[in-house]
Amino acid sequence: MNFMGNTKELVLAYPSMKQVTLSKSVNVMLPPQFYTLKKEALPLRYAYQAKKIAPSLFDGLLEEGKHYDYMVWREGEQWVFLAYNMEMITEFLKSKGFNLESVAKIFFVQQAVTKFDTPLLLGESEALVSLDDTVAVVPGKALAGEEATLAFDNSFMPKKGVVLQGAYGSVVSMKQALTLAAIFMLFALMFFVEGWRYNSNTQADEAKMQELLEAYPSLQSRYTRESIVNKYKTIDSSERKKRDMIKALSGMIFKGVTLTSLEMNEKKYSAQFSCKDEKVVKRVKALAEKKQLKAIAAAGSNDVKIEGVL
Amino acid sequence: MIAKRYQNELIVLIAFVLMLGSYLYKNVQISSQSQTSAKASSSVSELKEVIALQKIWSDKKTTKKVNKLQTIIPENKVKWSSKNKKVTASYKGLSSSELNNLVTKILNLPVEIQKLKIQKLASSYDVEFKCKW
Numbered sequence: 001m002n003f004m005g006n007t008k009e010l011v012l013a014y015p016s017m018k019q020v021t022l023s024k025s026v027n028v029m030l031p032p033q034f035y036t037l038k039k040e041a042l043p044l045r046y047a048y049q050a051k052k053i054a055p056s057l058f059d060g061l062l063e064e065g066k067h068y069d070y071m072v073w074r075e076g077e078q079w080v081f082l083a084y085n086m087e088m089i090t091e092f093l094k095s096k097g098f099n100l101e102s103v104a105k106i107f108f109v110q111q112a113v114t115k116f117d118t119p120l121l122l123g124e125s126e127a128l129v130s131l132d133d134t135v136a137v138v139p140g141k142a143l144a145g146e147e148a149t150l151a152f153d154n155s156f157m158p159k160k161g162v163v164l165q166g167a168y169g170s171v172v173s174m175k176q177a178l179t180l181a182a183i184f185m186l187f188a189l190m191f192f193v194e195g196w197r198y199n200s201n202t203q204a205d206e207a208k209m210q211e212l213l214e215a216y217p218s219l220q221s222r223y224t225r226e227s228i229v230n231k232y233k234t235i236d237s238s239e240r241k242k243r244d245m246i247k248a249l250s251g252m253i254f255k256g257v258t259l260t261s262l263e264m265n266e267k268k269y270s271a272q273f274s275c276k277d278e279k280v281v282k283r284v285k286a287l288a289e290k291k292q293l294k295a296i297a298a299a300g301s302n303d304v305k306i307e308g309v310l
Numbered sequence: 311m312i313a314k315r316y317q318n319e320l321i322v323l324i325a326f327v328l329m330l331g332s333y334l335y336k337n338v339q340i341s342s343q344s345q346t347s348a349k350a351s352s353s354v355s356e357l358k359e360v361i362a363l364q365k366i367w368s369d370k371k372t373t374k375k376v377n378k379l380q381t382i383i384p385e386n387k388v389k390w391s392s393k394n395k396k397v398t399a400s401y402k403g404l405s406s407s408e409l410n411n412l413v414t415k416i417l418n419l420p421v422e423i424q425k426l427k428i429q430k431l432a433s434s435y436d437v438e439f440k441c442k443w
Contacts, residue, residue, distance in 0.1 A: 177318035184325035188332040195336035198343040205343075205350035212357050225360045232363035235422060243417050246426075250413070262428040 008104050010157045016123040019097040028093065029107040029156060031128060032137055035084040036061055037110055039134075042079050047072050050079045058083050071108070071162065075133065082108055090164070105161030109135045112156040119143055120150040238266070241310050245269055248291050249306065256280040260303070270307035277302060366420050372443045375419055379439075382415060383408055397421075401437040409435045416441075 010027045011020070038057055044050050054070035062068055062083055071082040090100060109116075109128055116130035125140045172180070213220050219228070242264060249271045253259055256276035263270050275281045281297050284304045288295035296305045369375075376397055380390045387408075389400040401412065409428065416426070416439065425440035 172318045172322060174318055177321045180322045181325035184322070184329040188325070188329040191329065191332035191336040195332065195339040198336070198339035202339070202343045202346045205347050209350050209353055209357075212354060216357070216361060219357060219360055225356065228360050228364055229356070232367045235367055236363060239420075239422060242423050242426075246413065246417060258430065259428065260430045262426070264423065264426045266422075266424055 010107070010152075010154045012109075012120075012122075012152045012156075013093060013096060013098070014122045014126070015092070016126065017096060021097060022099055022102045025102050025104050027105045027107065027157060027161065028098065028103050029109055029112070029152075030084075030089065031109050031122065032135060034089055034092065035082050035108050035110070037134060038081045038083075039075070039078045040081065041077050044079060047074070050081070054081050054083070057081055069162070071160070073111075073160070080110065082110060084108070084162075086162075086164075100164060103164050105163055107156075107158050107161045109156075111158035111160070115156050116150070118150045120152055238310065242269075245310065248293065251291075252284055252287050252306075257284060264310075266310070268307070268309045270305065273304045273306070275302040275304060367443075369420055372420055376421060376441070376443065379412065379415060379419075382411060396442045397440070399437075399439045401435075401439070403431075403434040404437060405434060409437065412437060419443075 008025055008027045010029055012029050012031070014031045015033060036058060038061070040057065042050065042053075044053075050072040051070055054072060055068070058068070058070075058081070063085075066085050067087065068083045068085055071084070073080050089106065093100065093103060113130055113133055113135050116128060116135055119127040119129045119138070121127045121140070122137065126137050127140055127143050128135055129138050129143075130136075219225050246262075246264070249259075249262065249269075252273065257280060258274045260272045260274045261270075262272075273284055275284055281302050281304055285295045285297065288304070288306055293306050294308055296307075297303070298305060373395065377392070379397070379399060380388055383401055383404065387402050387404060389402075391398045401408075404412065413428075416423070419441075421441040421443040423439075423441050425438060427438040429436045
């Protein structure tokens with residue numbers, strides 16, 4: 001029963017096989033010609049630790065100048081290390097007519113070693129056999145007298161396989177893609193959080209306004225507010241002018257100056273000061289000029305008159 | 311098949327589009343926040359102005375405060391007439407200090423001054439005052 005939904009056909013690909021024409025996606029299993037195997041009993045607990053030391057285990061065993069990938073798994077007390085060259089594998093698959101886009105996963109026969117209780121024929125001249133828990137290719141002649149009856153089917157399919165991603169067509173490898181995606185996602189998260197905070201601030205401003213309106217329900221209507229502003233702003237401005245003017249005029253009363261009259265209504269004002277001498281008159285006039293008021297000295301007396309409109 | 315072939319690029323592209331989307335979201339929020347903030351701050355200041363103006367010029371205690379202008383000067387010097395939030399007052403023979411006190415009180419009252427007339431007669435002052443609120 002296949003709970004993983006992996007219903008793709010498992011195809012055994014080997015050098016002497018005939019050309020294939022694929023109409024659907026398949027999984028491919030490769031014989032020992034496409035990998036180098038090593039078994040070691042190492043005091044390691046996790047597969048990632050084993051994978052880390054895998055390259056050093058194959059020192060001198062692999063062709064130099066080529067890139068190898070590694071697969072590791074545990075078999076009893078031993079760790080199984082498998083090195084493979086993906087470039088060589090893809091070249092071979094292409095040479096046999098495999099459309100790489102149609103190859104879902106790649107497996108190695110060593111992964112299904114327990115299935116090899118009897119030899120499995122590879123074409124007419126070779127066969128796969130299990131020797132000391134290692135799958136090997138032997139010439140067909142070596143099986144003289146033995147009946148090779150093992151049929152290859154999907155039951156050979158191991159759990160773990162190699163995905164061909166990044167090995168063809170792609171400009172970026174899976175690792176690069178994931179790194180870039182992680183960076184982009186990090187920025188995306190930062191931008192989102194920042195945007196969310198701005199959104200919260202907007203809501204806070206609206207809440208402040210709402211709070212004020214709740215405190216003064218009569219001012220909720222814009223028209224009411226405008227009407228109140230228009231009414232009181234005119235009064236406020238006009239009354240401030242009157243009061244400022246009275247303050248300015250009272251600021252001109254000092255020693256030697258007496259206010260003889262002041263008259264103010266809603267439109268204009270006038271004030272008359274009586275000064276002790278000519279010197280004080282000049283000082284009052286200078287003060288009036290400083291406050292941008294029009295001061296007129298009365299002829300033949302020391303009186304100064306200041307008047308204007310509000 | 312195409313999706314599988316370019317799945318690495320697709321992963322990068324989707325992440326990039328997500329980042330771009332978040333960036334646009336942030337920018338929209340910034341611009342919306344500055345607009346809302348400007349609008350809200352203008353509305354708040356407008357509202358505060360309305361409240362302040364109303365508080366000053368529509369104070370219910372103004373009548374009481376205006377009536378005090380009648381009592382700060384000795385009764386014999388004051389002629390007082392008050393009707394419908396309108397006051398006409400006439401003060402005779404005020405000393406300088408009484409005049410100062412009266413003018414200061416008038417200036418601090420939230421009323422519309424319709425008329426203020428001060429006349430010096432010898433050493434005293436006569437004042438005519440008309441206001442409404």
